[in-house]
Amino acid sequence: MSAIRFFHMADLHLDSPFKGLFGLPEHNFKKIRTSTFEAFNTIIDKAIQEKPDFLLIVGDIYDGENRSLQAQRRFQEAMEKLFQHNIPVILSYGNHDHLNGSWTRFALPSNVYELPAETSVVQLNIRGQQVNIYGFSYSERHVKESKIESYPIASDQHVLHIGMLHGSEFSDTTHAVYAPFTKEQLLERHYHYWALGHIHKRQLLHQNPPIVYPGNIQSRHRKEQGIKGFYDVTLSQASIELDFIPTSAVVYNTVEVDCKNMFHANELLKKCEEALSLNRQAYGASVVELHLKNIDEHASSLFEHATVDAWLETIREAEEGIEPMCWVQKLVLHTSSTLYEHTAATKSVANLMEQWDISAWKDILKDLYQHAGGARFIDPLTEQDIKALMHNAQELLAEEIQRT
Ligand SMILES: [Mn+2]
Structure with a gap:
C-alpha cells in the first residue's frame, strides 16, 4: 500500500488584531496586520503546487468567535482553490472559533469536512488505503472536560487512524487547559498519528506514533518567538516522515548586542544597525526585542543623559524605510555583572x-x-x-x- 501525504496545521488565527503594537509606520503595521493571511496563503500555494492527499486544520481557524467577514471570505476562497484541485480538507473548530459564536455564515465547498461537536470519523480512501480521521469541534468556548473517551480505540490496523484534537495535556498549565489529555491516553487509542492544536509552540510530544503540535502558522505577539509553520507528513503502516515547512510572514524574535567597552552613541547605534541587518538577512520581515547586553561602567554612561525611550526612537528611525522591515518593539537593557x-x-x-x-x-x-x-x-x-x-x-x- 502506498504512503499517504497530508499537511497538518492548527491555530491559523486568521485576522488576529495584533493589539499592543504602537508607533509603527502605516505600511509596517499593515504588513503585520495581514501576516496571518499571508502565512495561510503560503500553505495554500504549497498545497496546490505539491498536491498532498488532504489537509488537516486542528482548530482556531479564526481568531474571534464572530469569525470576521474578511477572514471567512479569504478562507472560503482558499477552500475553493483546493476544491478545484481536488484536495480534501478536514477541519475542526477550537476555543477561539467555537460553534456557539455568532457570525455571518459563508458556505464552504464540498471538499471541506467540518467536524461537528460530537466526536466523528471522516473516512477517506487514498489510492486503496483507507484512512480514518477522528475529531470534534468545540461546541462552546470553554470545553474543560476530557474528550478522550469519545475517541474510539482503533482495532483494524489495515486502516490508517489519525486523531485530531485541539487541547492540552493535563500537566500543561501554561495555557488555558481545554479538552485535557495525557500522552498515555492518546497512545491507548492505537492511532498512527495524533494531529494536535491549541498550543502555539511547535512540539513533538511523542515520536512513534507521532503526537504533534505544529504550533501556529504566524506569531501574534512577542511571546510567540521564532519561525512558525506546519508539518508536511508522509505516513504509511511502516514509516512516518515529518517535514516542517515555515510560513511566518513576519518573524518575532530577539536580537542581542554586546555593549562591553562602548563609549560613544554612534558606536552603539552602528552595532544595533549591524545586528538588525543580520537579523533581516536571516529572517526577512520581523518584529524584534533588542537586548543590549553587558552594559558596563563605560556603556552605562550612554544612558545617563538619554532615556531608553529616546534610544528606542533613534534606533527605529535609523531602520525606517529599510526593507524588509525590522521593527524594534522593545529595548531591554542588561547591566553587566561587573557592575x-x-x-x-x-x-x-x-x-x-x-x-x-x-x-x-x-x-x-x-x-x-x-x-x-x-x-x-x-x-x-x-x-x-x-x-x-x-x-x-x-x-x-x-x-x-x-x-x-
Ligand atoms: Mn489557538
Missing part, C-alpha cells in the same frame, strides 16, 4: 558554575538535549554555548539577588 557587588552567596554559586565541566553541563541540560521530540531541533552543545549560558546564569543571579 554588581556579588554577595557571598551569589559569588559562591558563580564560582561553583565556573568549575563545572562539559559533562556536568550536559547533565544539567539533559532534559532538554535528551528530549525525545525536541532534541533533534537543537544544535549540539558547544563550548561557546556553555560560556554564554554560564554568563547569562551568573548575570541573572546577580541581578535578581540585587533586586530583592
Whole structure:
C-alpha cells in the first residue's frame, strides 16, 4: 500500500488584531496586520503546487468567535482553490472559533469536512488505503472536560487512524487547559498519528506514533518567538516522515548586542544597525526585542543623559524605510555583572558554575538535549554555548539577588 501525504496545521488565527503594537509606520503595521493571511496563503500555494492527499486544520481557524467577514471570505476562497484541485480538507473548530459564536455564515465547498461537536470519523480512501480521521469541534468556548473517551480505540490496523484534537495535556498549565489529555491516553487509542492544536509552540510530544503540535502558522505577539509553520507528513503502516515547512510572514524574535567597552552613541547605534541587518538577512520581515547586553561602567554612561525611550526612537528611525522591515518593539537593557557587588552567596554559586565541566553541563541540560521530540531541533552543545549560558546564569543571579 502506498504512503499517504497530508499537511497538518492548527491555530491559523486568521485576522488576529495584533493589539499592543504602537508607533509603527502605516505600511509596517499593515504588513503585520495581514501576516496571518499571508502565512495561510503560503500553505495554500504549497498545497496546490505539491498536491498532498488532504489537509488537516486542528482548530482556531479564526481568531474571534464572530469569525470576521474578511477572514471567512479569504478562507472560503482558499477552500475553493483546493476544491478545484481536488484536495480534501478536514477541519475542526477550537476555543477561539467555537460553534456557539455568532457570525455571518459563508458556505464552504464540498471538499471541506467540518467536524461537528460530537466526536466523528471522516473516512477517506487514498489510492486503496483507507484512512480514518477522528475529531470534534468545540461546541462552546470553554470545553474543560476530557474528550478522550469519545475517541474510539482503533482495532483494524489495515486502516490508517489519525486523531485530531485541539487541547492540552493535563500537566500543561501554561495555557488555558481545554479538552485535557495525557500522552498515555492518546497512545491507548492505537492511532498512527495524533494531529494536535491549541498550543502555539511547535512540539513533538511523542515520536512513534507521532503526537504533534505544529504550533501556529504566524506569531501574534512577542511571546510567540521564532519561525512558525506546519508539518508536511508522509505516513504509511511502516514509516512516518515529518517535514516542517515555515510560513511566518513576519518573524518575532530577539536580537542581542554586546555593549562591553562602548563609549560613544554612534558606536552603539552602528552595532544595533549591524545586528538588525543580520537579523533581516536571516529572517526577512520581523518584529524584534533588542537586548543590549553587558552594559558596563563605560556603556552605562550612554544612558545617563538619554532615556531608553529616546534610544528606542533613534534606533527605529535609523531602520525606517529599510526593507524588509525590522521593527524594534522593545529595548531591554542588561547591566553587566561587573557592575554588581556579588554577595557571598551569589559569588559562591558563580564560582561553583565556573568549575563545572562539559559533562556536568550536559547533565544539567539533559532534559532538554535528551528530549525525545525536541532534541533533534537543537544544535549540539558547544563550548561557546556553555560560556554564554554560564554568563547569562551568573548575570541573572546577580541581578535578581540585587533586586530583592
Ligand atoms: Mn489557538
